[in-house]
Amino acid sequence: MKFSYTFLLILSCCILMNCAGEQKNDFQISGDQVGKLTKQSLARDIDLIFEKDSVVQDTVKLNFGSGASKIKIYERGGLLLLTLTPNTDSIATIQNIQINDSRFITEKGISKESTFKEIKDKYPIKKIITSLNNVVVLLKNSDLYFTIDKKELPESLRYNANSKIEEVQIPDNAKVKYMMIGWD
Structure with a gap:
C-alpha cells in the first residue's frame, strides 16, 4: 500500500515538472523559435499550433483568398500574446512577429x-x-x-x-x- 502512494507521489511530481517545463518553453525566444512557433511554421497551421489559445484573423481577407494581413494570438483569458504577419508566398510562413506579452x-x-x-x-x-x-x-x-x-x-x-x-x-x-x- 505504501509503495502505491509513493509511486503516485513520484508520478504526480514528474507530471507537474513536465507541465512547468512546457509552460516555460511556450514563452522562450531563440534563434528560429518564438514559443510554439518556428521559422518553418506555415501560416495555415497557426490554428493547430495555438489550439489552446484564440486565433483572430481578418475574415474579409480570408474570404477573398488573399490570406490574413495580421493574425493575433490571444491567451484563453483574453491577453494578447503575439501579432503575426505572414508573407505573401504561395505557401505562406510567418514573416514578422510582434511580441505583445512580457512573458516571452x-x-x-x-x-x-x-x-x-x-x-x-x-x-x-x-x-x-x-x-x-x-x-x-x-x-x-x-x-x-x-x-x-x-x-x-x-x-x-x-x-x-x-x-x-x-x-x-x-x-x-x-x-x-x-x-x-x-x-x-
Missing part, C-alpha cells in the same frame, strides 16, 4: 519590459534606424529588433526625423515600445 523572453533574459541598457549589455547593436516617431534598434546576428519611442529620447533628438541617432544618445533607461522578430 530571450535566451539572454530580454523581454519587452527590458530597458535599452539591458539590451545593449546582452546583445551587440548592428544598426539604429530613425523614423518620424521611433528609433529601431537592430541586433547583430539576430532576427530580433526593438522599437523605442522618441519620447524616451532627450528632447533635442525627438523632432528631427532625418537626424542620425547613435547608440550613446539613447538613455539607458529608455523603455521598449515594440519587440519584434523579422524572419525572411
Whole structure:
C-alpha cells in the first residue's frame, strides 16, 4: 500500500515538472523559435499550433483568398500574446512577429519590459534606424529588433526625423515600445 502512494507521489511530481517545463518553453525566444512557433511554421497551421489559445484573423481577407494581413494570438483569458504577419508566398510562413506579452523572453533574459541598457549589455547593436516617431534598434546576428519611442529620447533628438541617432544618445533607461522578430 505504501509503495502505491509513493509511486503516485513520484508520478504526480514528474507530471507537474513536465507541465512547468512546457509552460516555460511556450514563452522562450531563440534563434528560429518564438514559443510554439518556428521559422518553418506555415501560416495555415497557426490554428493547430495555438489550439489552446484564440486565433483572430481578418475574415474579409480570408474570404477573398488573399490570406490574413495580421493574425493575433490571444491567451484563453483574453491577453494578447503575439501579432503575426505572414508573407505573401504561395505557401505562406510567418514573416514578422510582434511580441505583445512580457512573458516571452530571450535566451539572454530580454523581454519587452527590458530597458535599452539591458539590451545593449546582452546583445551587440548592428544598426539604429530613425523614423518620424521611433528609433529601431537592430541586433547583430539576430532576427530580433526593438522599437523605442522618441519620447524616451532627450528632447533635442525627438523632432528631427532625418537626424542620425547613435547608440550613446539613447538613455539607458529608455523603455521598449515594440519587440519584434523579422524572419525572411
